[in-house]
Amino acid sequence: MTLLRTQNLSACYGDFQALFGIDVTVEPGETVAIIGANGAGKTTLLRAIAGALATAPETVLFDGEPIGHKTPHEIVRLGIAMVPEGRRLFPSLSVEENLLLGTHSERVGPWNLKRVYELFPRLRELRRLPAPSLSGGQQQMAAVGRALMSNPRLLLCDELSLGLAPVVIRDIYQCLGAITAEGTTVVLVEQDINRALDASTRFYCLQEGRLALSAPTKNLDRGALTAAYFGM
């Protein structure tokens, strides 16, 4: 059974329409990439799935159940977790407190503090420090760890590589590999196209709020991708 499906998903910010009838599917265990230029609607799509944007109930289906109308915290309880764009760790909380916050939804599963520290050993050393004192890469790891603590079935990653050095990005994507090896389904939004395509089995390309291309990443036609990306 398809884990996540969007049907004709449209979303608006006030008078401005950001998404026009998006159809996306994600099967269990897959890693799906969403790529597109700035303003294409990638983050909007993730936020709509996570419940931060109100949409019609049937436009987002999780395990076949409509969730479009549900609030973000209800959706976390169902098993979808978000690593937000720009990390968005809580500045007043220490690293460990940020991670612990992920347990608020009280879901059971393989992820706990010990396992997150195994995945990101650096975080254990830094765990008592206030979150803002960490470097960008460390904060990104903490943000991923925080999302994992809710034991999600679907992990939404928004721009993991944003503002990070290539070496750091490589480390993070290696950890992502460990996560997907566990069976967690991942949807990742990325500006860095090569990273996104390396890490995923399928991708969708958005252009100005519309679906421009969807294909497996193997044997990809670069020409078609460029055309879809830039809307030519």
Add this chain to the structure above:
Amino acid sequence: MQWLNILIQGSLLGGIYALFAIGLSMSFGIMRLVNIAHGDFIVLSGYVALLVTQGTGLDPFSSLAIVVPVMFALGYALQRGLLNQTLSGGLLPPLLVTFGISIIIQNGLLQGFGAYDHRLQEGTIETASLHLPGGIDVGVYPLLVFAVAVFAIASLQFLFYRTGIGRAFRAVSDDADTAELMGIDNRKLYALALGIAMIFTAIAGVLFGIRTIFDPAAGPIRLILAFEAVIIGGLGNMWGTLIGGMVLGIAQSVGAALDPTWQILAGHLAFLAILILRPNGLFPRTRD
């Protein structure tokens, strides 16, 4: 020695002002909501205690066992049912809605109890005093109130920094949108926050009602005193609020020593002076 007396009386006065301020500080810190009716809720607690003591024969301290849960429930219901809806509309809706609530409470109390003064009677503890060396007399009651204030702030600090709920409060205070994305039910949390704030408001209302006469219109001045303590101390810092309350109390005591009718005015002037000279208060902590 007279000055030492003033310092001590004023500092102890800070205890009740800090207790006034806790509820205001909490709802602003967590929900960014300034409750204009805050002072009226303090007075309302006093009237609820009055009803309880008159109806059950309990003394005011014991009446807290009923007043506190009642005010908690009121705060929870108010936030959940009404105030949560004002949070997304910008500055005016919360301000005007709580303003409306303030008017309703004041006039409701006026209709129900009349414009008379009331006071809660606790007995001899109200006038007992400790005789310290050097000719200093310290009232037992003010000392008790101050101790309650310290205990209240300490328990809140414990709640915020050592419990899961406190962690959630701090997260929501930092970034309400992301907190929701992490699984926190903001609406319930806000309701809980106001409920807890009301617990301290109730305690403040009863303790204050024992010491001073109150009437339905006594709310606004409580709000102002709470507000002054918070601003003097600096936003986002509970212990700072205690210090702020003490500074306010001392300023008032100095004024009162010069002339009893100058007490409140002296406090206002000290507040304005600090506002002009140190706009962020004495110990600011909040980012915004």
Add this chain to the structure above:
Amino acid sequence: MAGNVAADLAADLEPVRVERATKASRVFAGLAAVVLAALIALPWWGNAGWMRLIAEMAYYVALAQLWNLLAGYAGLVSVGQQAYVGLGGYMLFYLTGVWNMNVYLALLLAGPFAGLMSIPVSFAVFRLRGAYFAIGTWVVSEVFSLFASLILVLGAGSGLSLTVPILREISPERDVRDTMLYLMTLAMSLFVFVIVYLLLRSRHGLALTAIRDSEPASASLGVNTFRTKFIIYVATAACTGLIGGLIFLQKLRISPEAGFSINDWTVVVIFMVVIGGIGTLEGPFIGMLVYIVLRELLADYGTYYLILLGLLAIVIMLKAPMGIWGWVIHRYNLQLFPVGRRLRLEPTDDSSKR
């Protein structure tokens, strides 16, 4: 070469006209003129009771327009404007009673005095934001009230009364006096309204709307937000002081409680603006009418009408935050006092451009 390109481009653009008035506003202006004429003539076709009521409505509308300017346009939600009502009133009584000044001169000075006092006040309260600014203005008002109750020459707690000789300066005859005071109040209310209207129509009004919509954005465009807000605050204080002088001239007595009463001068005014429609020029009129009607209807029910007002304000804020007039604008796109600007494209029949 470049000059030709520019000229060609200019020729390509269709000429535009900036239009201020709408059809509705023209109709309304006509009606308003008729009503105004009738009100001015009131002393000759009405009685003293009517004049008192209309005068009260006039000064409430003026206070409401000023509060609306502060809160609805400049974003300064003040809960302390009663300070300036009291300051204006006290200045009038002080100058006439203690300095034996001519009553008209004293009245003219009351406003500027309040405006002057608002300057140091702004240094303190402008440090605060949002709801804390509101409470801060309240504290300031309490300070003035306390000072008034402590200063002996101002009558301390009991206040001051206006003596008969002062009243005689307006006119020895009661009827003429009533008419004079009524017309002065009407004139003052009109004056305040015209100032607010012209301000909002002007460049400064545009700046205010921009500030209200987004302070950072307007600041980044070069609007001096602090100076604009400061000027509005002081001007509003001065006008409020003038109104205060007139109010207490007619009440004949002033005391700290009455002069600086938050219930009389702020609570009621805020409700008028909120219920009528904040951020609109038409709102204060509507809100004032609603308030007066409610007050007359519920006169026998004591404080219940205040409770009702409170409930009404809450409901409006939750369900219709733009107030009655805001709802009308939204529904019918109507504006009676034209402050907006609309671009009208003039069709050109010159099809041969090159």
